[in-house]
Amino acid sequence: MTDKVSLRQIRYFLAAAKSGQFSIAATNEHVSQSAITHAVLALEEEMGTRLFERVAHGVVLTAEGADFLRHAQHIIDAVHDAISKPRLRSDRLSGRVRIAASYTLLGYFLPELMTRFRASYPEVILELQDMNRQEIETAVLAGDVELGIVILSNVSAPERFGHARLLRSRRQLWVAPGHPLAQLPSPSLNDIASHPYLLLIADEGERSTMQYWGSRQLQPDVKFRTTSIECLRGLVANGFGVTILSDMVFRPWSLEGKRIEARPVLDVIPHMEAGMLWRQEAKLADPAEAFRQFLLHAYGS
Secondary structure (H helix, E strand, C coil): CCCCCCHHHHHHHHHHHHHCCHHHHHHHHCCCHHHHHHHHHHHHHHHCCCCEEEECCEEEECHHHHHHHHHHHHHHHHHHHHHHHHHHCCCCCCEEEEEEECHHHHHHCHHHHHHHHHHHCCCEEEEEEECCHHHHHHHHHHCCCCEEEEEHHHCCCHHHEEEEEEEEECEEEEECCCCHHHHCCCCCHHHHCCCEEEEECHHHHHHHHHHHHHCCCCCCEEEEEECCHHHHHHHHHCCCCEEEEEHHHCCCECCCCCECEEECCCCCCCCEEEEEEEECCCCCCHHHHHHHHHHHHHCCC
């Protein structure tokens, strides 16, 4: 990394990218808005490219900004892991960890974390299984897997398990830039209800979606249901409808390179919460306990 770029600048860039507004990023980082602005401008000058486009409701990443976001997150994660490593690792562990995870978390949450864990524990083998939420609960209780990675809000009777929340990800509206709802800074569910809606049904998405719509005595105008986030992303980008999904799976571009924008929803919508489960009465083997502690240090509350 060039000596003209600091970790603070990278952290401020990440805060702006995640919030979509310099003012919110400044609040989250406990600094002035000008500190965020100057950090982003310095990065853009050093890289010779624009990282954000300024729009009416805040900022959105450019293609170059979206690419840099991945590198920036890796840098911050690597520093975090290097600092945490002496506390997490007292000896050279070996063995296996049996993990079950559901569709969304397998694709958008776990892979990078597993790569980071493997860098610290190269002799621990992570055995990953693809299961739905009900299968994960059964497997954890039966001892067939040591850790289950799930959407916690979907878990029935979580008190049956040892459990920990790892991530709270807000849900926002996804729209194409030219869509009428993109012109509103914070569309309401009532606004959204009059437009074609694209519904993700993976990971019990239909149930959770209908719960918060129903709490407002509203129904989305569902035109298409799919288990594929990438299919849904392409349809949104091409103007076939809108959807509400969590920031964890948001990307500002479809696979064919068309822009997608996110808007906060005026109504209160529950965050998507990812977390892990384990058997309350069982003592985890050292490799599984190391992975559990790693996840808690990386994301946990």
